[in-house]
Amino acid sequence: MFGSLSERLSGVFDRLRGRGALTEDDVRQAMREVRIALLEADVALPVVRDFVSKITEKAIGHNVLKSVTPGQQVVKIVYDALVEMLGSDTSDLNLAVNPPAVILMVGLQGSGKTTTSAKLGKKLKEKDHKKVLMASLDVHRPAAQEQLATLGQQADVPTLPIIAGQQPVEIAQRALTSARLQGYDVVILDTAGRLHIDQLLMDEMKAVADSSQPAETLLVVDALAGQDAVNIARSFSEQVDLTGVILTRMDGDARGGAALSMRAVTGKPIKFVGTSEKLDGLSPFHPDRVANRILGMGDIISLVEKASETIEKEDAEALAAKMAKGRFDFNDLKKQFSQMRRMGGMGALASMLPGVKQIKNAMANGQVDDRILVKMEAMIDSMTPKERIRPELINAKRKIRIAKGSGTTVQEINRLLKMHQEMSSAMKRLKKLGGIKGLMKMLG
Numbered sequence: 258m259f260g261s262l263s264e265r266l267s268g269v270f271d272r273l274r275g276r277g278a279l280t281e282d283d284v285r286q287a288m289r290e291v292r293i294a295l296l297e298a299d300v301a302l303p304v305v306r307d308f309v310s311k312i313t314e315k316a317i318g319h320n321v322l323k324s325v326t327p328g329q330q331v332v333k334i335v336y337d338a339l340v341e342m343l344g345s346d347t348s349d350l351n352l353a354v355n356p357p358a359v360i361l362m363v364g365l366q367g368s369g370k371t372t373t374s375a376k377l378g379k380k381l382k383e384k385d386h387k388k389v390l391m392a393s394l395d396v397h398r399p400a401a402q403e404q405l406a407t408l409g410q411q412a413d414v415p416t417l418p419i420i421a422g423q424q425p426v427e428i429a430q431r432a433l434t435s436a437r438l439q440g441y442d443v444v445i446l447d448t449a450g451r452l453h454i455d456q457l458l459m460d461e462m463k464a465v466a467d468s469s470q471p472a473e474t475l476l477v478v479d480a481l482a483g484q485d486a487v488n489i490a491r492s493f494s495e496q497v498d499l500t501g502v503i504l505t506r507m508d509g510d511a512r513g514g515a516a517l518s519m520r521a522v523t524g525k526p527i528k529f530v531g532t533s534e535k536l537d538g539l540s541p542f543h544p545d546r547v548a549n550r551i552l553g554m555g556d557i558i559s560l561v562e563k564a565s566e567t568i569e570k571e572d573a574e575a576l577a578a579k580m581a582k583g584r585f586d587f588n589d590l591k592k593q594f595s596q597m598r599r600m601g602g603m604g605a606l607a608s609m610l611p612g613v614k615q616i617k618n619a620m621a622n623g624q625v626d627d628r629i630l631v632k633m634e635a636m637i638d639s640m641t642p643k644e645r646i647r648p649e650l651i652n653a654k655r656k657i658r659i660a661k662g663s664g665t666t667v668q669e670i671n672r673l674l675k676m677h678q679e680m681s682s683a684m685k686r687l688k689k690l691g692g693i694k695g696l697m698k699m700l701g
């Protein structure tokens with residue numbers, strides 16, 4: 258996600274930062290490139306226009322061009338505008354109503370609605386300690402109700418018993434009654450998906466919404482749908498009062514346009530993103546972290562949070578400290594590789610770490626899988642302790658030795674070295690921008 262957008266923007270900004278002084282023309286040229294990069298990432302045209310005109314106006318302001326670090330300032334302006342475009346702050350669910358609080362899940366078929374319902378149920382139960390009941394109102398697609406029941410079992414979240422022949426509004430009412438009687442805090446209603454915007458199903462959804470008075474109406478959209486995702490979101494938001502959006506398949510190769518346009522198009526925040534097919538693959542959406550990621554600085558905070566769930570806190574702190582210093586050597590890199598494997602492999606983490614893009618590029622077939630981690634660990638194992646700490650020692654002769662020792666090629670060694678170098682500089686950049694302040698705060 259955001260891979261090529263991030264690459265394009267980092268390129269533009271590296272050039273800007275590389276100069277001491279900037280003219281208005283330099284800035285305008287950079288903004289033209291930003292515009293093209295956003296359009297290529299499938300961001301909706303009106304959103305791009307608005308965004309670029311806002312940042313251009315700010316960036317050519319006198320104080321910016323005359324400042325000591327104009328390039329840096331322009332990047333900061335773009336960063337702030339990106340955060341604003343993505344929605345400023347993490348948006349929690351609003352469940353502070355008389356229980357049971359109803360969450361209505363809406364979206365197209367195949368968007369990941371049922372899976373996301375189960376993910377959300379699991380999260381509310383495990384992290385927020387809510388008593389959650391789920392019910393599928395999809396009486397159109399065969400076995401849709403059974404699908405939710407199965408996912409509910411996997412997530413250990415109860416689902417409403419299925420009664421054949423009941424209509425959606427009746428099922429919703431039965432779920433609410435059960436929930437009241439049995440003291441549930443939250444009821445998640447998974448509505449029928451549709452293949453495309455279909456008025457009958459829209460009416461059914463509105464009837465359910467009217468009768469169940471949801472505290473949250475969440476639109477589930479597939480991030481891979483690009484421009485279509487934007488159109489889908491617009492149609493839904495015209496028909497129902499959405500309170501938020503969940504973007505699924507953020508682990509995929511989406512170009513990012515959906516995420517960037519969603520807020521402007523629906524007026525509602527992205528509340529969560531789906532990050533894998535597994536039931537724990539749901540994360541809160543943090544606009545600031547995503548903006549960091551887009552600007553090529555990686556999402557170190559999410560990474561460390563994720564890490565601290567799976568690895569010892571000390572390790573996480575040590576890693577964070579290294580990152581804070583803007584340097585880490587091959588010993589750290591190796592430790593990271595093995596942690597990554599423990600944290601569910603590369604897929605889950607691919608976009609979080611600065612420079613993982615480079616790992617991807619570094620590998621001939623563009624595939625990032627766990628075998629690559631094993632291979633890279635082998636290369637690092639074949640280095641001497643000195644080489645691991647001071648990679649600059651690794652000359653041509655040493656490369657041949659390391660390649661032999663690890664059963665790889667000099668080319669692969671070169672790629673690993675380049676990747677390490679790029680990761681270090683990404684971290685330095687992050688440090689300069691103060692992007693890890695939050696991280697340090699978090700670790701106390």
Ligand code: GDP
Nearest residue numbers: 366367368369370371372505506531532533534
């Ligand atoms: P529905 O028709 O909208 O209810 O969609 P489903 O919940 O049945 O999901 C369709 C497919 O998308 C399933 O194979 C899910 O496992 C998959 N899926 C859902 N969310 C995600 C996600 O965030 N990432 C990935 N990789 N797959 C997902």
